[in-house]
Every structure is written in C-alpha cells, then in structure tokens.
Amino acid sequence: xxxxxxxxxxxxxxxxxxxxxxxxxxxxxxxxxxxxxxxxxxxxxxxxxxxxxxxxxxxxxxxxxxxxxxxxxxxxxxxxxxxxxxxxxxxxxxxxxxxxxxxxxxxxxxxxxxxxxxxxxxxxxxxxxxxxxxxxxxxxxxxxxxxxxxxxxxxxxxxxxxxxxxxxxxxxxxxxxxxxxxxxxxxxxxxxxxxxxxxxxxxxxxxxxxxxxxxxxxxxxxxxxxxxxxxxxxxxxxxxxxxxxxxxxxxxxxxxxxxxxxxxxxxxxxxxxxxxxxxxxxxxxxxxxxxxxxxxxxxxxxxxxxxxxxxxxxxxxxxxxxxxxxxxxxxxxxxxxxxxxxxxxxxxxxxxxxxxxxxxxxxxxxxxxxxxxxxxxxxxxxxxxxxxxxxxxxxxxxxxxxxxxxxxxxxxxxxxxxxxxxx
Numbered sequence: 001x002x003x004x005x006x007x008x009x010x011x012x013x014x015x016x017x018x019x020x021x022x023x024x025x026x027x028x029x030x031x032x033x034x035x036x037x038x039x040x041x042x043x044x045x046x047x048x049x050x051x052x053x054x055x056x057x058x059x060x061x062x063x064x065x066x067x068x069x070x071x072x073x074x075x076x077x078x079x080x081x082x083x084x085x086x087x088x089x090x091x092x093x094x095x096x097x098x099x100x101x102x103x104x105x106x107x108x109x110x111x112x113x114x115x116x117x118x119x120x121x122x123x124x125x126x127x128x129x130x131x132x133x134x135x136x137x138x139x140x141x142x143x144x145x146x147x148x149x150x151x152x153x154x155x156x157x158x159x160x161x162x163x164x165x166x167x168x169x170x171x172x173x174x175x176x177x178x179x180x181x182x183x184x185x186x187x188x189x190x191x192x193x194x195x196x197x198x199x200x201x202x203x204x205x206x207x208x209x210x211x212x213x214x215x216x217x218x219x220x221x222x223x224x225x226x227x228x229x230x231x232x233x234x235x236x237x238x239x240x241x242x243x244x245x246x247x248x249x250x251x252x253x254x255x256x257x258x259x260x261x262x263x264x265x266x267x268x269x270x271x272x273x274x275x276x277x278x279x280x281x282x283x284x285x286x287x288x289x290x291x292x293x294x295x296x297x298x299x300x301x302x303x304x305x306x307x308x309x310x311x312x313x314x315x316x317x318x319x320x321x322x323x324x325x326x327x328x329x330x331x332x333x334x335x336x337x338x339x340x341x342x343x344x345x346x347x348x349x350x351x352x353x354x355x356x357x358x359x360x361x362x363x364x365x366x367x368x369x370x371x372x373x374x375x376x377x378x379x380x381x382x383x384x385x386x387x388x389x390x391x392x393x394x395x396x397x398x399x400x401x402x403x404x405x406x407x408x409x410x411x412x413x414x415x416x417x418x419x420x421x422x423x
Contacts, residue, residue, distance in 0.1 A: 001363070001366060001367065001368050001369065002063055002064065002368055002369070002370075002371070003057075003062065003063050003368040004057075005053060005057070006021055006030075006042060006048075006053055006056055006057065006060075006411055007410050007411045007412070008368055009057075009060060009062040009063060009368075010035075010041055010042065010408055010409075010410065010411050011407060011408055011409075011410050011411075012271075012367060012368050012406060012407070012408075013270065013271030013272060013406035013407065013408050014062035014063070014271070014272050014275075014368060014369075014370060015039070015041055015042075015060075015062050015270075015272060015408070016061055016062055016177075016179040016180070016183070016209075016270070016272050017032070017039050017040035017041060017155050017156070017157055017209065017270070018061070018157060018158065018159045018176075018179060018180050018183050019032045019040070019042075019136070019157030019158060019159040019160030019161075019162075020056065020059055020060065020159040020160075020162070020183050020184075020187060021042045021056040021060070022042060022157065022160045023159055023160055023161070023162045023163035023164075024052065024055050024056045024059070024163065024187075025042075025048060025052050025053075025056060026163070027045075028045070028046045029044070029045065029046040029047060029048045029049075029052065030042045030043065030044055030045065030046075030048060030411075031043055031045050032157040032160050034155065034212060035408060035409055036408075036409045037211060037213075037408050037409065038155070038211030038212040038213040038214075038268075039155050039209075039211050039212075039270055039408070040155035040156060040157045041408070041409075041411065042411055043411055043412075044411055044412050055190070058186070058190060059183055059186040059187045059189075059190070060183070060186075061179050061182045061183045061186065061370065062272055062370055063368075063370055063371075064370055064371040064373075065182055065277070065278060065370060065371060065372045065373070065375060066182055066185050066186045066189075066283065066373075067373045067374035067375075068080060068081065068282040068283060068374050068375065069081075069185075069283070069314075069315065076338065077376060077379070077380065077384070078280075078342070078348060078349045078352050078376075078380065079280055079312070079341060079342075079345075079348070080280065080282035080314065080375075081282060081314045082312055082313075082314070082338075083313045083314060083315065083316065083318070083319045084312070084313040084318075084319040084322060084323075085310065085311065085312045085313070085336055085338075085341070086310075086311055086322075086333040086334060086335060086336050087102075087291045087308050087309065087310055087311070087333070087334050087335070087336040088102060088104055088308070088309055088311050088326075088331050088332055088333035088334065089101075089102030089103060089104065089306065089307060089308050089309060089331070089332055090102060090103030090104060090106060090107035090330065090331060090332075091107070091329055091330060091331060091332050092107065092110075092330070094146070095107050095110070095146060095149065096306060096307055097236075097237060097238065097306075097307075098146060098149045098150060098236055098237065099149045099150060099236065099307065100149075100150045100151045100234075100235045100236040100239070100240060100241050100307065101239060101240070101288070101289070101290050101291070101307045101308065101309045102239075102288075102291065102306075102307040102308045102309035103149070103307065103309070104288040104309040104311050104331060105175055105202055105204060105286075105288050105309075106145055106146065106149040107325065107330045107331055108202060108286065108321065108322075108325055108330070108331070109121040109123065109139070109145045109173065109175060109202075110142045110145050110146075110330065111321075111324070111325045111328060111330040111331075112173050112200060112321075113139075113140060113141065113142070113145065114142065115324070115328065117173075117199065117200070118171050118172050118173045118199065118200065119140060119170055119171045119172055120138040120139055120140035120170065120172045120173075121138070121139050121140075121145060121172060121173045121174070121175060122136060122137075122138050122158060122161060122162070122165065122172050122173070122174045122175070123136070123137065123139065123145075123148055123158065123174070123175040123176065124136050124137065124148065124152055124156040124158050124176070125137050125139075125147060125148025125152070126148070126152075126232075131229055131230060131231050131232040132154065132212065132215050132216070132219070132226060132229060132232045133154070133212070134152045134154050134155065134156040135156065136156065136157065136158040136159075136160060136161045138161065138165065138170070138172060149236070150233060150234065150235065150236035150241075151204075151234045151235050151236065152234060153209070153210055153214075153215070153234045153261075153265050154209075154210065154211075154212055154214075154215050154234075155209065155211065155212055158174070158176045158180055159176075159180060159183060159184060159187075162184070162187070162194075165197070166191070166193045166194070166197055169197070170197065171197050171199070172197065172198060173198065173199065173200040173201070173202065174198055174200070174201050174202065175202045175203070175204075176202075176203060177203060177204070177206045177209065177281075178203050178206050178276075178278045178279055178280065178281035178282075178283070178284070178287070179206075179272075179276065179278070180203070181201045181202075181203045181281055181283045181284045182278060182281075182283045184198065184201060185201070185283045199317070200285050200286075200317065200318075200321060201283070201284050201285050202284055202285060202286050202287070202288075203281035203283075203284035203286075203287045203288075204281075204287065204288055204289060205279060205280055205281070205287065205288070205289030205290070205310075205345065205348070206276075206279045206281070207261075207279065207347065208269035208270065208273035208274075208276070208279075209269060209270050209273055210265045210268040210269050210270075211268045211270070213268060214265045214268035215232070215234075215265075217268075218243060218245075218255075218260055218265070219232070219245055222245055222253040222255075224245065224247050224251065224253070228247040228248050228249070229245060229246070229247055229248075230246050230247060230248050231244070231245070231246035232244070232245055232246075234260070235257055235260070238303055238307075239303065239304070239305065239306060239307030239308075240257040240290065240301055240303070240307070241257070241303075242254040242255060242256055242257070242303075243255050243256075243257075243259070243260040256301070256302075256303075257301045258301050271400070271405070271406040271408075272370075274358060274397060274400070275355055275358045275359060275362070275369065275370065275397070276351065276355065277351070277352060277355045277372045277375045277377050278372075278375060279348050279351055280312075280345075280348050281314075282314065282375070283314075284314055284318070285313065285314060285315045285317050285318030285321065286311060286312065286313050286314070286318040286321060286322060287311075287312050287314065288309045288310065288311050288312075289309065289310045289345065290307075290308075290309065290310070291308035291309055291310045291336070291344070292344050294340075294343065294344060297343065299344050299345075310336060310341065310344075310345075311331075311333070350389065352375075352376070352377070352380045352384075353380045353381060353384050353385035353386075353389055353390075353393075354381070354385065354389055354390075354392070354393035355372070355377055355380075355381065355393070356377045356378055356380065356381025356382065356385070357381055357385065357389075357390045357391075357393035357394040357397075358393050358394065358396075358397040359372070359377070360381075360394055361393075361394050361395075361397035361398040361401065362397065362401070364398065365398060365401045365402070367401060367406070
C-alpha cells in the first residue's frame, strides 16, 4: 500500500522533510515550516492542483526510493556500489578542525568552487535568527562553505531551493542527507535540467534526523532555555567534537558526542528514519562518514585526535572528483578495506537487515509504506537478519504503529513556527 497524497505521506510519518514538494508546487501553494511535532513539513498556503501533487508524489522518497543506478563496479550486500574507497581528511587544518570528522565534504565543496566546476554548493547551515535552527543556502566562496561546516542534527529542507536555482540557470553541487540525494535523483528523471545543472551530488552517512525538540531538550538538560541560546554546535572543533552551547548571559556548556546522541537525539528521530534502508547514500557520487577509531572490535567516539573520514565514490564522476581533489592538494587519502568498513559501521548493517521486518509490520497493519526497489532489502532481512534482529524490528514497529506513534499533523494544520508570508 502506497500513500496517495502528500497529506497521507505526512500524516503517516513518511515525510523526510526535504522540501522538494515546495520546490515543485511553488511557494504560492506549499511552504515548509516546523510542524507541531518539531519536524520540517510542507503546509498548504494556497490551492494545490492534483496534477502538481502527482508530480510531487512522483519524486517523494516517503513514497518510493529510486533504484540505485546501474552498477559500474562491485555491489556490497550492505554498503552498495563501491568504485573507490579510502580513509582521508582535508589538508586544510581549519577545515579539518571545524568539519566534525575529517572535513572531506567541506574540502570537496571548496575544491568544486575554487576549481570552477560549479558556481556554488547547495547545502545547509545555521540560521541567522536561531543558532539551533537550520536552513538551506547556496555557498559560492570558501568562507561561506566553512561557515556552514559541521554536523546539523535537526530539521532542514535543502531541496526547497532547487526550483529557483534551476530557473535561474545556476550550476551547483548538492550536499545533503542520503534521502535528500535520492529525492534529487528522482527529480532528475522528470526534470532534465538537474543532470545539466547539478553535476555533483554528495552525502554523508546518516543515523537519522531528530526533531528540533531533541535539540531543545539538550539545552534544557544544561538548565538553560532555548530562547537564551546565542550559539549552538552539535559537534566539531575536534573529532567528533563536543556539543557546545553558549547563552545570552555568557554561560557555556559542553558534553560529549555519546552524551548528546545516545541520551537524547536518537530517541526523537522521524518515523521515516525507522524504515530507512539507505543511511549510506547509494545515490550519491561521493558519500563520507566518520572513520572511527576501533577499540576491542568496536568504534569509540572518544576525542582521540584529528578527524578522519571514510570516503566512498559510487559513480565514475565521484571517483574522478576524489582523484582530482587529492591531486590538487585539497584531500589526503590512505587505504581502507571492506572488513574495516563492516566492523566500523555495522549499525548500517543492522538497519539494512531490519528494514524488511519493519516494512512487514507496516504491511500487516495495512499502513502506507515506501518501496525500496533495488536496495537488497529482502535478501538482507530473510538471509542475514538473526531471529532476534527480525523479531525486535517487527515487534517494535508494530507496537509503535498500534500506539499511533507514527502519526503527525496533517498538512492543512498550522505550522508551529510561522511560515513566511512571502508578501
């Protein structure tokens, strides 16, 4: 069963908050804003023609993930196509320090701009009005890219700007979450301008997207109120870098990556993240993730030194980009193996093995569910998941559904944060 409307997508917790529907429908019909649940969601502000809605549904990854591009090389059962892989970091020490990991995506964005391959990079950064909020922006200089560097574990809608950039004839690269890149690939199937004007799509490994409430709760655990915050950093300024909060009265607070992520953010993820099969972005030209230090066979998140990334090229264009950036001196790279990847990021293996059983729970309860063609979901669930993993995934999602914990406010409900009037 697939959702038949944008409202069905949102109300059943399947929206990723990417903003593509605003880009397609136009701001006169639909605009993104924070929902009562604290996620970035579309809201109707005018009439939405059914033909326009069908165009939005056709690209929505809350409804259907695109099939990964035809394999140009070996396809790993969990991590997908890998044409090239290494461990690396930005050679610029400032980018490496600010970038939360090894700064690879920030370095690639800088290289793309300074080499003249693109005019700018569409990505997200902190809003000027609220240091805890995130907004899309087009950066066209090293300084602008660096200002938006670092992880953003909160709601954003980076694809809301795509339509206007395409209409303006801009040549730009895109950096976003795996689901954002997958949506942009689907948009390219019906809008040929994307292949001409967006030559590079980059992504990061993703563990899920929490609500803005999760960020506010991090602040409250320090004894402060979100309204008092003047600076907020999820991580960075080191590896992985502490969460950092500064308030209007000059107080500063810090806590570790594990304290932030495992005591708060992970428990307020979007429901759509629970049925995600592509946290490692099989649709990106290049995807980067943390290259964690291993201790006793498991990754550690302690502050252990300068940051490193895993960098994977999934297309020939991505492999050429990495090679060119290394040759130009923007990146340093060393060898990295498949066994190391499997051990370091088995959380993505668990996600792949579990999603079949979560989708089965949606089917059993007659709820809309996204399709994941070509992502090896059935094989991972039936052949690789342990009985314990399968039961935990299946029973967990059924319990969640029966309690209504996937339900969100319909798109006609008022946004919690005011949507710009546009007048």
